[in-house]
Amino acid sequence: MSKALVIIKSMGLGDLIILSAYIDQISKHINKPVVVLAQKNTHANSIFKYSPYVENVIELDKKGFFRIINKIKIKKFDEAYIFSDSIRLYLISKFSGIKKNFHYPFFSKKGKNFFKTAKDFTESILKKEVNPQPRIYCSDEEVKNAKLKFNISNDKKNIVAGISASGPTKRWGIKNYINLFEKINKKFPCRFFLAGGPNDENLIQEVLSSPIGKDCLSFSEMSIAQTIPIISSCDICISNDTGFGHISSALGLKSLFLFMDSPPSSYGTYSKNISIIVPEGESIESCGHNTRGKNKISFSEVLNKTLDLLN
Helix, strand or coil: CCCEEEEECCCCHHHHHHHHHHHHHHHHHHCCCEEEEECHHHCHHHHCCCCCCEEEEEECCCCCHHHHHHHHHCCCCCEEEEECCCHHHHHHHHHCCCCEEEECCCCCCCCCCHHHHHHHHHHHHHCCCCCCCCCCCCCHHHHHHHHHHCCCCCCCEEEEEECCCCCHHHCCCHHHHHHHHHHHHHHCCEEEEECCCHHHHHHHHHHHCCHHHHHEEECCCCCHHHHHHHHHCCCEEEEECCHHHHHHHHCCCEEEEECCCCCHHHHCCCCCCEEEECCCCCCCCCCCCCCCCHHHCCHHHHHHHHHHHHC
């Protein structure tokens, strides 16, 4: 059996989750768990904590070229799968003594569809069609404990709200979310789990200080690993294009994604669990970086699609 290293350049949590489907397929192909080399910001240790397809994670240091080589070399890998067109990562793999290196063609990734590029790459190596649907594995015991600790029950609709994003142009207005929560809560008794980090504290406090705040719980002081069993216990997710939305989808939640300044064709069409809303006047194909459509997301469309998911 081959001993394989999977190398990921992308920094984003959502990117890692999209690629995890192909990591699983590579592991199945070689009939052995793989080792993943990924940046700390991807939270790979938390995402793969219970995965049967990932043995462990090595942190990819942006600057430590020879330090990374030394980390890898002692593992004596037979082959590497590099989800990048980076010459640097290819050289790291080669100098680590790995003889068989699969990688994107150099200087080829710019402007390409993120998930389709990864899918085509994996299929070309494995010589078969692969399912792009990712799955995050979670401990049943941790889910049970999360339900008890946070009083998550079927008496209410438990909704993950991905109010965060990587930048302000990718965030639907927080007042829209507050209004949405209030209207949903009139239809169904709900609890809203505010999925954001420490940098989103101002958004979270605005929700918590509103009338709906008493029905909300914040993730801002939790680690990604702590949020996973909570998210797994919820019913649906409403989210900007953010890592928490991708986590929800990979945990099996029906997830409504609001795309306003990023391409849904790359980051929303890979999963059967994701429904997509784009700004008025845009389509899944036309919406992308620099669309700047946060003020053109239809409130009524978001409300109606959320109610459909809850029903």
